[in-house]
Amino acid sequence: MTHKVVSVKTYALIFAALIALTITTVGVSKLELGEYNFICAMTIAVIKGALVVAFFMDVRRSSSLTKLFVGAGFFWLAILLVFVLSDYLSRGWLPRPGWWS
Amino acid sequence: MSMTLPLPHVPPHVEERTNYLNVDYGWKSWLFTTDHKRIALLYLFSITAFFFVGGAFAVGMRINLLRPEGVFQHDTYNKLFTMHGIIMVFFFLVPSIPATLGNFLIPIMIGARDLAFPRINLLSWYIYIAGGIFALTAIVEGGVDTGWTFYAPFSSTYSNTHVILAAIGVFVSGFSSILTGLNFIVTIHKMRAPGMTWGRLPLFVWGHYATSMIQVLGTPVIAITLVLLGLERVLHAGIFDPNLGGDPVLFQHLFWFYSHPAVYIMILPGMAVISEIIACFSRKAIFGYTFVAFSSVAIAVLGFLVWGHHLFVAGQSMYASMVFSFISFLVAVPSAIKVFNWTATMYRGSISFETPMLYAFGFIGLFTIGGLTGLFLATMAIDVHLTDTYFVIAHFHYVMVGGMVMAYLGGVHFWFPKITGRLYPENWARIAAAVVFIGFNLTFFPQFILGYLGMPRRYATYASEFQVLNVMSTMGASILGIGYLLPMIYLAWAWRKGPISPQNPWNAKGLEWEQSPTPPPTLNFVEPPIVTEPPYNYSGEEH
Amino acid sequence: MDATLPAAPAHSAELKHHFDDAAQQMESSTLGMWVFLLTEIMFFGGMFGGYTVYRNMYPEAFASTSHFMNVTIGAINTGVLICSSFTMVLAVRSAQLGQKKAIIAFLILTLILGCVFLGLKGVEYHEKWVEHHVPGPSFQYEDAQYVHQAQILFFLYFAMTGMHAMHMIVGAGLLTTLIVMAARNRFSAHWYTPVEMIGLYWHFVDIVWIFLFPLLYLIGHTS
Numbered sequence: 001m002t003h004k005v006v007s008v009k010t011y012a013l014i015f016a017a018l019i020a021l022t023i024t025t026v027g028v029s030k031l032e033l034g035e036y037n038f039i040c041a042m043t044i045a046v047i048k049g050a051l052v053v054a055f056f057m058d059v060r061r062s063s064s065l066t067k068l069f070v071g072a073g074f075f076w077l078a079i080l081l082v083f084v085l086s087d088y089l090s091r092g093w094l095p096r097p098g099w100w101s
Numbered sequence: 102m103s104m105t106l107p108l109p110h111v112p113p114h115v116e117e118r119t120n121y122l123n124v125d126y127g128w129k130s131w132l133f134t135t136d137h138k139r140i141a142l143l144y145l146f147s148i149t150a151f152f153f154v155g156g157a158f159a160v161g162m163r164i165n166l167l168r169p170e171g172v173f174q175h176d177t178y179n180k181l182f183t184m185h186g187i188i189m190v191f192f193f194l195v196p197s198i199p200a201t202l203g204n205f206l207i208p209i210m211i212g213a214r215d216l217a218f219p220r221i222n223l224l225s226w227y228i229y230i231a232g233g234i235f236a237l238t239a240i241v242e243g244g245v246d247t248g249w250t251f252y253a254p255f256s257s258t259y260s261n262t263h264v265i266l267a268a269i270g271v272f273v274s275g276f277s278s279i280l281t282g283l284n285f286i287v288t289i290h291k292m293r294a295p296g297m298t299w300g301r302l303p304l305f306v307w308g309h310y311a312t313s314m315i316q317v318l319g320t321p322v323i324a325i326t327l328v329l330l331g332l333e334r335v336l337h338a339g340i341f342d343p344n345l346g347g348d349p350v351l352f353q354h355l356f357w358f359y360s361h362p363a364v365y366i367m368i369l370p371g372m373a374v375i376s377e378i379i380a381c382f383s384r385k386a387i388f389g390y391t392f393v394a395f396s397s398v399a400i401a402v403l404g405f406l407v408w409g410h411h412l413f414v415a416g417q418s419m420y421a422s423m424v425f426s427f428i429s430f431l432v433a434v435p436s437a438i439k440v441f442n443w444t445a446t447m448y449r450g451s452i453s454f455e456t457p458m459l460y461a462f463g464f465i466g467l468f469t470i471g472g473l474t475g476l477f478l479a480t481m482a483i484d485v486h487l488t489d490t491y492f493v494i495a496h497f498h499y500v501m502v503g504g505m506v507m508a509y510l511g512g513v514h515f516w517f518p519k520i521t522g523r524l525y526p527e528n529w530a531r532i533a534a535a536v537v538f539i540g541f542n543l544t545f546f547p548q549f550i551l552g553y554l555g556m557p558r559r560y561a562t563y564a565s566e567f568q569v570l571n572v573m574s575t576m577g578a579s580i581l582g583i584g585y586l587l588p589m590i591y592l593a594w595a596w597r598k599g600p601i602s603p604q605n606p607w608n609a610k611g612l613e614w615e616q617s618p619t620p621p622p623t624l625n626f627v628e629p630p631i632v633t634e635p636p637y638n639y640s641g642e643e644h
Numbered sequence: 645m646d647a648t649l650p651a652a653p654a655h656s657a658e659l660k661h662h663f664d665d666a667a668q669q670m671e672s673s674t675l676g677m678w679v680f681l682l683t684e685i686m687f688f689g690g691m692f693g694g695y696t697v698y699r700n701m702y703p704e705a706f707a708s709t710s711h712f713m714n715v716t717i718g719a720i721n722t723g724v725l726i727c728s729s730f731t732m733v734l735a736v737r738s739a740q741l742g743q744k745k746a747i748i749a750f751l752i753l754t755l756i757l758g759c760v761f762l763g764l765k766g767v768e769y770h771e772k773w774v775e776h777h778v779p780g781p782s783f784q785y786e787d788a789q790y791v792h793q794a795q796i797l798f799f800l801y802f803a804m805t806g807m808h809a810m811h812m813i814v815g816a817g818l819l820t821t822l823i824v825m826a827a828r829n830r831f832s833a834h835w836y837t838p839v840e841m842i843g844l845y846w847h848f849v850d851i852v853w854i855f856l857f858p859l860l861y862l863i864g865h866t867s
Contacts, residue, residue, distance in 0.1 A: 005740045015730040022722050026715065029862035041858035049851045056733045056847045063671075065290065066678055073682040076318045077689040079405055083421070084354045084693050087409065088700055090420035215662035217672045283679045291672045292662075321683045325690035329803060338779035338799035339792055340694065346792035351697055355690055624661075 014055045021048050108604050120620040135219035136623050141205035143226050148197055155188035163575040169565040178561035179246035186249025191271050192233055195278055198370035202512050203309045209613040210303050212294025212630040217287040225280035232274030239266035253341030253352040257333040265334055268327040275320045282316030285309055296632030303611055303636055304393055308373025311397035315362045323359035350415050357408035365404040368500060369397055371508030372439055375461050378511055379443050381609040382458035383450025386637035389442040396435035403432040413484050422481055429479035436472055456530035460511030463538050467503025471496055492552025498545045518602035519613060522620040525595040537584035543577025610637055658835045670837055677841045681848050688852055695800045705793035717768050718861040721761050728757035729850045736843040742833030747826045755819045758812055765809050801860055811849045818842045
């Protein structure tokens with residue numbers, strides 16, 4: 001590695017943040033927020049994941065190529081989820097013509 | 102393609118130099134090799150063996166289809182078309198060009214001594230063989246009858262055949278594909294010789310990079326799908342079973358998410374080979390290099406967005422179907438761009454008709470027909486009538502066999518001197534190419550008509566008015582079979598007894614022809630190459 | 645005439661012959677591990693896709709099954725994995741500094757934490773077995789109207805956490821290999837690539853859990 005070594009303090013801060021976010025997400029899940037339960041939980045999960053990727057996996061100091069590959073991975077996952085869901089969510093939007101019309 | 106002069110022609114009487122073939126002998130030197138060229142040959146022999154296994158099932162199918170009432174038991178016929186599909190798709194087409202020609206040529210074409218991960222390369226071959234053993238075991242134990250598409254809930258609940266064994270075979274071979282793709286991506290990014298910029302890469306390399314993208318991103322999804330299928334078969338939890346609240350269409354979504362891009366895994370390397378052949382035998386740089394390079398990547402990306410066109414009649418929402426149909430039209434564009442650019446390359450080129458070029462001509466015509474008929478199927482209103490008929494079968498055989506297998510044969514002939522150090526007999530090769538072309542068209546063109554007339558696929562019997570066309574198709578298959586056997590014979594003969602090849606028999610451009618000895622030494626080059634010329638520099642420009 | 649390469653520059657023992665220098669080898673290893681992790685994203689992604697579809701299809705059944713998820717164990721396990729990611733990154737940092745004893749200590753801690761996770765998972769799975777919530781012939785569900793949907797959801801629960809646990813087990817094996825290698829002085833500040841690569845793998849497995857935990861344990865409690 002040609003990079004400087006990251007300090008223990010930085011890692012400890014991220015660790016503390018991850019624990020804090022975990023406690024938060026458990027706490028929020030006990031509240032009655034309807035649809036926002038899901039949005040909150042997913043947002044917190046994304047933040048936690050981003051912290052692990054950026055700091056623990058050192059992507060924030062990695063080459064653009066690495067960042068491109070990481071982005072591509074999540075983009076392809078998004079393709080799978082979005083396009084599959086688009087089928088299920090849109091069934092019934094456009095009624096098929098009945099055999100009699 | 103280098104500052105240094107191309108290697109001189111070697112007169113036939115000079116003693117054989119040390120090369121990757123004669124550097125070491127004995128089974129251990131082959132089975133424990135890490136040399137990408139030897140691994141390519143290990144793949145070449147295994148893939149050829151599987152090709153004939155898959156072909157044997159096709160022979161059985163075509164015999165059965167000689168008579169409207171069939172010849173074999175219906176259950177047997179179901180197993181024949183299933184095993185034909187599984188072997189041909191997963192054990193022949195997906196690995197074919199990448200694992201053989203790709204493995205052999207990519208390091209040399211970019212000026213490297215080997216792939217980035219030579220031991221992973223060897224591991225990928227062993228994994229392929231392991232997968233193959235599972236598949237062969239499934240065959241020997243009585244076969245599978247679900248179709249190569251393993252649709253649930255038949256495969257998960259009702260079929261009494263060896264689904265899990267076959268699924269394991271496909272699952273395991275998928276990892277071979279993933280590792281090959283991983284190796285190519287890292288190699289192409291990190292191991293290029295000085296001066297070998299992305300804009301100077303042979304289109305063969307671009308095509309394999311795009312293929313590797315698909316292998317890496319798509320294969321894991323069919324892997325997990327087969328795991329879920331296997332678990333469902335054991336536990337009957339209902340994930341794909343409508344009786345238990347599951348959705349069979351979910352299986353189809355997950356299956357085709359990989360299997361559609363898989364067809365681009367199969368064709369992109371073929372297109373990559375054709376670019377090399379056309380440039381060489383037109384003595385001209387590929388027209389529109391940048392367009393052809395990016396079209397490979399475009400096909401790889403767009404190919405992931407069209408899988409729903411396999412689900413038009415499955416119960417998929419009309420809205421999603423329209424989106425998939427539209428994007429399926431879009432994905433035809435980069436393929437067409439390639440065909441136009443190859444044609445423009447040949448225009449005012451100095452064309453010669455050696456065997457590789459004959460296969461390339463065949464490819465362009467037959468792939469175009471296959472690709473255009475794909476558009477028919479992408480059109481929802483037409484697909485309703487043509488889906489699950491022989492039209493679909495003709496479509497994909499035109500692109501896969503008329504396209505990919507011809508490109509594979511063309512590539513094997515083109516690089517045969519490089520790989521073996523010998524020349525194949527040109528006249529026999531041309532005859533074989535003609536036999537393949539005639540046999541292929543006689544086999545599959547009638548199937549377009551049959552499909553249009555309504556003959557369904559995967560049926561052991563058919564209406565008697567279809568018999569003439571079916572008999573024609575079987576006759577064609579016999580001729581095609583001869584066409585495939587001929588190269589087996591004369592190439593094997595030429596490897597042992599053929600005339601020694603000069604350094605560059607085709608006078609082709611490219612590091613593999615100009616800078617690497619024929620056949621190459623283990624580390625590929627005598628001196629590390631440095632690249633200063635553009636690719637396909639047949640006109641001798643300097644920039 | 646013999647086709648041999650001119651004498652190569654002196655290579656360290658760890659530099660493989662097909663690489664030109666250590667930087668190229670390190671970059672290749674890193675890129676290779678990231679490409680592998682991409683395949684893992686898509687591998688788990690298929691199951692996330694299935695899960696998303698069925699959750700969307702059966703929201704009430706889902707809400708009913710979420711009462712049977714052991715949030716306490718799930719939350720503790722999340723904490724355990726985050727700790728293990730912390731110790732893992734400290735192990736990599738020690739490797740960068742060439743501190744052999746620290747590498748081994750942190751790797752052992754990571755391994756222990758991983759085993760704690762697997763142990764707690766085992767407790768949880770046993771609980772589910774006793775409650776007849778394991779899909780298959782012995783499956784029973786408390787709420788008769790949702791029995792089929794619940795079985796599908798539990799199937800996905802076991803498939804996703806089971807696949808995750810298998811990756812943890814492989815990770816534990818890799819950590820053990822690293823500990824042995826470190827004890828045998830294989831690593832130095834100049835070469836510690838396996839530590840870094842397995843660190844990436846371990847963090848990835850942690851990230852999968854970061855998403856599994858809320859999806860499987862937390863959402864639907866209040867619906």
